[in-house]
Amino acid sequence: MSLDPEIKDLEAERRYELHVDGHVAYVEYNNVEGGRLVSKTLVPEELGGRGIASRLAKHVLQDIRDKGLKILPTCTFFAGYIQKHPEEYGDLVQDGYKIVLGLK
Template identity: 50%
Template structure:
């Protein structure tokens, strides 16, 4: 289930999560059926609260619902998928091989 507080802002090519007056984002490039995740940015004062993982779960759920394949160029997403190989069905096959999923 997707997180209702996270919104996709297609004009800015990012998923956004407002937290305590700051904005955590996941930037992407969309070229269906591929969703390239390029960067995850969480303001320093919000680090350690699971916000990046919350964003990752939302993006994965959204990609799955939209039949998109994720290309995890972002180092955080690459590491996240390695910790959660059960979610690898949404990762592009080439990246599954690169990440050993």
């Protein structure tokens, strides 16, 4: 899977952003040893129902994979997304956090 060219990783702000129709959807993260702690996903109400959050999740998870990192999904959306797609993304979850998500 390739990265979505419209989603930008703003490392200084520690967030991924996607601009759509004059609105900004984003995912916040913190860098931790060996990975990224994903803490928040926000999609403006005006963009709801368009698959924006899933689009962001796919991009962020692929970026984490490409960088050889692990994810600690404290964001409820990301945790749920990974739980729905464990065969695709379960390997990206930090080992200790797999138990929290019921992946082990």
